[in-house]
Amino acid sequence: MSSHRTPLGLAAALAVALSATLLPAVPAGAAVGIENTSHSQIAAVLAVPSAQRGITRDPSSTQVFVNKNYPLKPSRFAPKTTAVSKSGVRLQPQAASAFTKMAKAAARDGVRIVPVSGYRSYARQAELFARYTKLYGKSYASRISAVPGTSEHQTGLAIDVGNANSACGLQECFARTPVGQWVAKHGSKFGFIIRYPKGQEAVTGYAYEPWHLRYLGTATAKSYKSSGAASLEAYYGVAGAKRPGGGISTAPGTATTTANLNLRSGAGTGHKVLMTIPKGKSVKLTGAKSSGWYKVSYASRTGWVSGTYLRNISLPKSSAPKAAKSAKTTANLNLRSGAGTGHRILVTIPKGKKVAITGARKSGWYPVKYAGISGWASATYLR
Ligand SMILES: [Zn+2]
The missing domain is CATH 2.30.30.40 (SH3 Domains)
Structure with a gap:
C-alpha cells in the first residue's frame, strides 16, 4: 500500500487540459503554422456501411456501439451511474464493479490505476461543445470535442485512467507507463478494451488513446482481444472508408489456424459445420468479417471460422481504409x-x-x- 495521497486533483486537471475527448487544450486556431499533432482527434470521414453486422444500439446494453456515425439513441440517454472506488468518477454499476475488481488485481501487481474521467452527461457535453463552437466555429469544435450524443463517456461505460503520479496523463506515452501497460495486457479479463487503438484514427475517428477504456463485459472484451481485430469497428465489421462499388473486397489475405477449426456456413456456432480445418493450416481471408468471425477459403471450400482460433491475420489490402485524395x-x-x-x-x-x-x-x-x-x-x- 502506498502512503502517498492520490493526486486526483492533478489528474483531473491534466484531463481538462489534455484530453481531446474531454476538454481539449485551447487551440490557437488563428496562429500561423500550428503543428500540434498530439491529443487531437482526427476528423475522420467514416462511411456508414449498408448493413450493420451484429452491433447493438440499445443504450441500456453494455454492448451499445457508439461512434461519430452511430450516436446514442436517444441522444439524451442518461444511464444509472455509481461512484467508482469512492472517487468523483462515475460509471454504470456493472462497469464500476468491474473497474474496482480490475484496480484490486492491478494493486496486487503493484500497479495503481487512478480513475480520471467516466460518465459525462449530454448536457455537460453540449455545454462544452457550445463553448468551443462559439470560440472556434462548429467545424473546428467538432474536431476537438465530441458532438453531444456521440461521446462514449455518455454511455457510462467508458473511463479514462491514469497513474498515481499522473505520468504521461492523457498522452500517447501513457501506453508505456505501468498503468498503460497493465490495462493493455489485463483489461480484457475484467471486460475493458482500449477503445481507440494506435493507427486507427481513420476508422475510430479518434487518435490513439491508450488511457480510454471501454467496458464491454468479459465475454466480448476477451473475444475482441483474441480476434486480433484492429479496432472495435473492425471487430463488428462496421469499419473502413468507402470502397469502390461498395462491396466487400475478395482480394486474398491469409491467416493461420491455431486449433482444429470448424468451417461453418455462417458467422456463429449455430451454423452448419462444412468441414474441420486442421491446426496450423493457412487459410485465405475473403475480407468479410462479422462479430469476430472471418469468411475464409480452405481446400476450395468457403465458409466462416471464429477469429479466436486464427493468428497472423492479415486482412486483404483492399479492405483497409484508403486515404482521402x-x-x-x-x-x-x-x-x-x-x-x-x-x-x-x-x-x-x-x-x-x-x-x-x-x-x-x-x-x-x-x-x-x-x-x-x-x-x-x-x-x-x-x-
Ligand atoms: Zn475518454
Whole structure:
C-alpha cells in the first residue's frame, strides 16, 4: 500500500487540459503554422456501411456501439451511474464493479490505476461543445470535442485512467507507463478494451488513446482481444472508408489456424459445420468479417471460422481504409520539407485552402501539394 495521497486533483486537471475527448487544450486556431499533432482527434470521414453486422444500439446494453456515425439513441440517454472506488468518477454499476475488481488485481501487481474521467452527461457535453463552437466555429469544435450524443463517456461505460503520479496523463506515452501497460495486457479479463487503438484514427475517428477504456463485459472484451481485430469497428465489421462499388473486397489475405477449426456456413456456432480445418493450416481471408468471425477459403471450400482460433491475420489490402485524395486546412498551416517540425518551412498555407494528398500518412503527417509546391503538413489541421 502506498502512503502517498492520490493526486486526483492533478489528474483531473491534466484531463481538462489534455484530453481531446474531454476538454481539449485551447487551440490557437488563428496562429500561423500550428503543428500540434498530439491529443487531437482526427476528423475522420467514416462511411456508414449498408448493413450493420451484429452491433447493438440499445443504450441500456453494455454492448451499445457508439461512434461519430452511430450516436446514442436517444441522444439524451442518461444511464444509472455509481461512484467508482469512492472517487468523483462515475460509471454504470456493472462497469464500476468491474473497474474496482480490475484496480484490486492491478494493486496486487503493484500497479495503481487512478480513475480520471467516466460518465459525462449530454448536457455537460453540449455545454462544452457550445463553448468551443462559439470560440472556434462548429467545424473546428467538432474536431476537438465530441458532438453531444456521440461521446462514449455518455454511455457510462467508458473511463479514462491514469497513474498515481499522473505520468504521461492523457498522452500517447501513457501506453508505456505501468498503468498503460497493465490495462493493455489485463483489461480484457475484467471486460475493458482500449477503445481507440494506435493507427486507427481513420476508422475510430479518434487518435490513439491508450488511457480510454471501454467496458464491454468479459465475454466480448476477451473475444475482441483474441480476434486480433484492429479496432472495435473492425471487430463488428462496421469499419473502413468507402470502397469502390461498395462491396466487400475478395482480394486474398491469409491467416493461420491455431486449433482444429470448424468451417461453418455462417458467422456463429449455430451454423452448419462444412468441414474441420486442421491446426496450423493457412487459410485465405475473403475480407468479410462479422462479430469476430472471418469468411475464409480452405481446400476450395468457403465458409466462416471464429477469429479466436486464427493468428497472423492479415486482412486483404483492399479492405483497409484508403486515404482521402484531398483535404482542407483548418488553420494557417506550414508546408514543410519533411514529416516533422524540425524540417524547413516551404510555405504557409492559409486556413480553408484545399490541398492534394499525394501519399500515405507518416507519423501524423501527410505528403501534400499546394500551389505547385510539394511538402509535408501536419494531419491535425487537415480535414
Ligand atoms: Zn475518454
